[in-house]
Amino acid sequence: MNSSYRIAAPELAVSTWFNSPTPPSLEWLRGRVVFLHAFQMLCPACVSHGLPQTQRVQAVFRETDLQVIGLHSVFEHHAVMTPDALKAFIHEYRLTFPIAVDQPSDDGPIPKTMERYGMRGTPTAIIIGRDGHVEYHRFGIEDDMVIGARLATLLAAPIPDVAAKSPETRGCTDDGCTIPNTHDECR
Numbered sequence: 001m002n003s004s005y006r007i008a009a010p011e012l013a014v015s016t017w018f019n020s021p022t023p024p025s026l027e028w029l030r031g032r033v034v035f036l037h038a039f040q041m042l043c044p045a046c047v048s049h050g051l052p053q054t055q056r057v058q059a060v061f062r063e064t065d066l067q068v069i070g071l072h073s074v075f076e077h078h079a080v081m082t083p084d085a086l087k088a089f090i091h092e093y094r095l096t097f098p099i100a101v102d103q104p105s106d107d108g109p110i111p112k113t114m115e116r117y118g119m120r121g122t123p124t125a126i127i128i129g130r131d132g133h134v135e136y137h138r139f140g141i142e143d144d145m146v147i148g149a150r151l152a153t154l155l156a157a158p159i160p161d162v163a164a165k166s167p168e169t170r171g172c173t174d175d176g177c178t179i180p181n182t183h184d185e186c187r
Helices: 044-060 083-092 112-117 144-156
Strands: 014-018 034-039 067-072 099-102 124-128 134-139
Touching (some): 014 083, 034 044, 034 112, 044 144, 083 099, 099 112, 124 144, 134 144
Parallel strands (some): 067 099
Antiparallel strands (some): 014 099
């Protein structure tokens, strides 16, 4: 994405969440870097490259404040890529990061978040900076080194002032954070 033309990341339109006891929102995650991977479980490039890459990103950046989110954006074969089928897929492939099901559109086959971000298909990698702006948007397969370098650069940037938010509005409870692998200040 051209750095001279940065857009505010639209909120995710989600019908169901997996692997997250409390649904994260981009507003909640402001101040953190977000790696969003849009996929379909019947997409060969997603299964062979995108999802394994997303698992590697989560493992490599585990000790940082990066939030990894998968987005199941179904724009074809709607009848077979249901939330129940996705649940089995997540278990079979041992996906551990939060996964959202993109909300179907009322007007056509393209789901709402996919439309909001202007995605051309799957796999799509989107990186959202700490200030809530889209820093990177790529359709297709991208090399791990490129993704890692972009994430490391953004993670090294200064954290904007998010102190105005109370711990409760950021997902923190007495037992820690309600969103897996998120806020250090909750621990």
